[in-house]
Amino acid sequence: EQALGGNLRSGNIGQAKELLKEIFHSSLEENQLTPELYRCFLFDVAATFIRVIEGLDLEGEELGAGWIVTHVSSLSAANQVHGYFDGLAEKICEQVDAGKESHNTALLRRIQEYLRENYADSGLSNDQIAQAMDISPAYLSRFFKQQTGEGLLNTINRIRIEESKKLLIRKENQTLSEICRLVGFDNTTTFIRIFKKIEGVTPGKYAELQSLS
Numbered sequence: 384e385q386a387l388g389g390n391l392r393s394g395n396i397g398q399a400k401e402l403l404k405e406i407f408h409s410s411l412e413e414n415q416l417t418p419e420l421y422r423c424f425l426f427d428v429a430a431t432f433i434r435v436i437e438g439l440d441l442e443g444e445e446l447g448a449g450w451i452v453t454h455v456s457s458l459s460a461a462n463q464v465h466g467y468f469d470g471l472a473e474k475i476c477e478q479v480d481a482g483k484e485s486h487n488t489a490l491l492r493r494i495q496e497y498l499r500e501n502y503a504d505s506g507l508s509n510d511q512i513a514q515a516m517d518i519s520p521a522y523l524s525r526f527f528k529q530q531t532g533e534g535l536l537n538t539i540n541r542i543r544i545e546e547s548k549k550l551l552i553r554k555e556n557q558t559l560s561e562i563c564r565l566v567g568f569d570n571t572t573t574f575i576r577i578f579k580k581i582e583g584v585t586p587g588k589y590a591e592l593q594s595l596s
Contacts, residue, residue, distance in 0.1 A: 384431045391435045391472060394479030399472045403428075407465045425464060429455050432471055441478045446471075490516065491530045494523070502542045503567045509535060543567050544581045547574070551590040559586060 384406065390399040410416070410424050433448045444450060451471070458464045497515055501507050512535070513523040527535045543566040550562045560571050568574040578586045 384427065388431050388435050391432070391475050392439060392479065394476045394483060396473055396476040399476065400469055403465065403468055403472065407461065411461050425455050426452070428468060432468065432475070435475060439475075439479065439482075441475060443474065443478075446474060487526075487530060490518075490526070494527060498539055498542055502539060502546065503565060505564075505567045505569050507539060507567060539567075540577050541581060544578055547578065547586065548582075548589065551586055552593050554590075554594070562586070 387399060387402040387406065390402060406428065411421075416424060429451050433451060436446050437448070454467060455464060458467060494512065494516060497512060498507075504511075509520045509524060513520040516523060518526070524535060527533075527538070531538065533541075547562050547566045550557060550565060557565075559574070563571045563574040566574075568577070575585055578584075578589070582589055584592070
């Protein structure tokens, strides 16, 4: 039941259902429980669910301790009770997954905002961003790639190139070296190489084309 609680808290519905199946099989099918022991078994399982729900502070009338106890008491057949706990596990895991999604959305937004605010820092690194987000560098890289489909460095470079394009169009007589520094690149060679990789032309050619349009 401890493992069951852990999987419910993690939102792992598949494993939670497998554990429920094992619990019901080992406790009911392999043992002939007296009515009193059967009742104790049901309320032990119910207590596990209630502890998880209260620990996660989940919402919903059907997730209330009183509702659960009343419902379990109203069911007589073991398969009915098993089915009820399966459904309850699904409700818990759905809320856990929704909470994860909200957390992921908020974290991704924070990372993207940080990149927008700090792209001009030539020393911007995975470690620096991870520290600002209070997560590990490895988790940051994995999380960002999973959420966006793009590596963190590629995103930083894309933002820098987008910003450099704005400066090239403004025609404020800034040198390529100055633009390179303003958008966070260490040297013009790297800037030109990445610009051409993303835009298909060099910064100078891009500025020339824009002046003709």
